Amino acid sequence: MTGIDRVEAAYLSHLSAAPEPLFALVRTALGFVLLDRGGVEALHSRLSGRASWGPPDLLSRLTHRRAPMRRRAESDLRRLALARSGRKGLARMLARHLPEGTVWLNVGHSNLSDDVFAAVRAAGGQAHVMVHDMIPLEHPEYQRPGTVALFERRMRAVSRRADLVIYNSAASRRAAERYFSEWGRIPPGLVAHLGIEVREPAPDALPAGLDLATPYFVALGTIEPRKNHALLLDIWEDLTAHGPAPNLYIVGNRGWNNQAVFARLDARPRGVIELDRLSDGAVAALLQGARALLFPSHAEGFGLPPCEAHALGTPVVASDLPVIREILGNIPIYASPADMYSWRKTIQALAEETETRQSTSTGGGQGAGPALPTWEEHFNQVLRVS
Numbered sequence: 001m002t003g004i005d006r007v008e009a010a011y012l013s014h015l016s017a018a019p020e021p022l023f024a025l026v027r028t029a030l031g032f033v034l035l036d037r038g039g040v041e042a043l044h045s046r047l048s049g050r051a052s053w054g055p056p057d058l059l060s061r062l063t064h065r066r067a068p069m070r071r072r073a074e075s076d077l078r079r080l081a082l083a084r085s086g087r088k089g090l091a092r093m094l095a096r097h098l099p100e101g102t103v104w105l106n107v108g109h110s111n112l113s114d115d116v117f118a119a120v121r122a123a124g125g126q127a128h129v130m131v132h133d134m135i136p137l138e139h140p141e142y143q144r145p146g147t148v149a150l151f152e153r154r155m156r157a158v159s160r161r162a163d164l165v166i167y168n169s170a171a172s173r174r175a176a177e178r179y180f181s182e183w184g185r186i187p188p189g190l191v192a193h194l195g196i197e198v199r200e201p202a203p204d205a206l207p208a209g210l211d212l213a214t215p216y217f218v219a220l221g222t223i224e225p226r227k228n229h230a231l232l233l234d235i236w237e238d239l240t241a242h243g244p245a246p247n248l249y250i251v252g253n254r255g256w257n258n259q260a261v262f263a264r265l266d267a268r269p270r271g272v273i274e275l276d277r278l279s280d281g282a283v284a285a286l287l288q289g290a291r292a293l294l295f296p297s298h299a300e301g302f303g304l305p306p307c308e309a310h311a312l313g314t315p316v317v318a319s320d321l322p323v324i325r326e327i328l329g330n331i332p333i334y335a336s337p338a339d340m341y342s343w344r345k346t347i348q349a350l351a352e353e354t355e356t357r358q359s360t361s362t363g364g365g366q367g368a369g370p371a372l373p374t375w376e377e378h379f380n381q382v383l384r385v386s
């Protein structure tokens with residue numbers, strides 16, 4: 001799962017265990033589906049792999065252009081539904097089934113349209129929305145065609161309509177409120193850092209044949225221009241041209257607008273191994289044995305990989321971004337995402353270390369820093385006002 005997926009999964013797990021009445025609103029290709037607690041729990045079991053998705057129903061078979069897995073998921077949603085509606089009937093459906101004073105918690109960046117906000121308000125509810133970042137507006141050069149305008153429409157709806165905005169970092173809040181101010185309304189907001197989960201390493205889940213004896217580094221995240229994998233490929237090209245070099249494991253799915261990097265990866269550069277579809281346990285095992293996580297990103301709203309690496313005791317080399325300093329303080333080694341010399345020098349020094357690494361998660365290693373945030377702390381902040 002990507003970062004936002006993990007946040008949505010954490011909310012789903014937490015709210016499923018809470019005693020309050022619980023509903024879920026899901027937009028499908030054929031309209032909206034409303035689930036009650038039983039439906040939410042059944043959906044949760046499917047998303048977590050505890051239950052299997054059912055077969056496509058007749059309506060899904062008619063929408064044959066949809067991906068097969070999506071057709072199965074949408075079929076199950078209709079089977080589990082408390083109620084269904086089109087866009088025009090959404091307000092009536094919500095007013096009929098939701099208790100007065102319901103809070104709509106939207107912690108992704110989807111369904112943020114004026115008509116959904118209006119339907120929630122018409123049903124007597126409030127809209128509490130999480131904004132993860134404003135990167136599509138701040139760095140449109142890294143986005144897929146057509147996505148910047150869509151993102152702006154969603155954020156303008158948040159500015160006009162949200163009763164509360166939850167920010168994953170103070171850096172995200174500053175960025176969002178600059179735009180909200182320009183657009184005419186800054187909704188009430190709070191900052192609640194995301195929880196960091198320490199994944200249990202599962203070395204047996206790693207692909208067979210990986211060379212873990214040679215010193216190695218890990219880059220973790222979707223392979224997209226913003227993550228700056230090109231810098232690391234340049235460094236490894238230089239390192240391997242001058243003799244023995246550490247290995248670089250690039251872990252993540254291929255994203256968008258990155259054909260030049262994909263072509264370089266397809267050429268199988270020396271010392272660089274691309275891995276995708278690893279389980280959380282396999283990623284944790286790979287991280288735990290690395291000389292460092294390398295995170296040369298140009299921009300972030302939060303930055304989960306450096307936090308997860310630190311939680312496992314793995315050193316972090318990261319771009320000097322305000323949000324990374326906000327969350328991890330002096331723990332990482334910082335370098336400019338444009339400074340190849342500093343990155344190369346740091347990587348070489350870490351690769352040549354012979355001393356046993358101290359666990360940075362207990363205060364050793366690269367310097368003391370703030371305690372990592374937890375989901376319990378996050379929900380204590382958010383649900384106190386929700």
